[in-house]
Amino acid sequence: MKVKPFLAIALLSGAYIVPATLQAQDASKPVAIQFAKGASSKVIKGSIRGDQGRLYTINIKAGQTLKVKLVTSNSSSYFNITAPGAQEALFIGSTEGNSYSGVVPSSGNYTIDVYLMRNAARRNETANYTLTVSATGK
Structure with missing residues (x-):
């Protein structure tokens, strides 16, 4: 598995705040979010x-302003947002909460990663969630 430099430092330092999805990426492909006609x-x-x-x-x-809100049944479930081509997350839910609102710096595909923290992942816990995503402006 290829480990990004900032992840390697976190892993070597013993800081285990890396989302479980980065530890073991499953075979699922990203799901493209499409808004219904006229919806934002x-x-x-x-x-x-x-x-x-x-x-x-x-x-x-x-x-454009991107807003993402996660309502989850598991307190160890969060989301991260990564800008197109970025090496580091634009937003890290485990440190910033389950709600994001901001003007995006560049055009392209932003990735939203919903995950369980390592502690919950190791216990094979489940998180049912509702993710609300909106993009407004320009």
């Missing part, structure tokens, strides 16, 4: 278990 948001219901994770992508333009 979408509500997605899902479930993850153990080291599973769900990857979603949304194509938005620079200057």
Whole structure:
């Protein structure tokens, strides 16, 4: 498995805050988020278990406001957002919470990674969730 440099440092230092989905990527492909005609948001219901994770992508333009909110049944479930081509996450849910709102810096496919923290993943816990995603502006 190829480990990104910042992950290697975290792993070597004993800091185990890396999402389980980065530890064991499953074979699932990212799900593209498409809004219904005339809509600027979408509500997605899902479930993850153990080291599973769900990857979603949304194509938005620079200057648009991206909002993501996660409501989950498991307090160890979070999401991260990564900008197109970025090496590090734009938003890290485990340190910043389960709600994000911000103007995106560049155009392209942003990745939203819903995951369980390592402690819950090791216990093979489940998280049922509702993810609300919106993109507005320009």
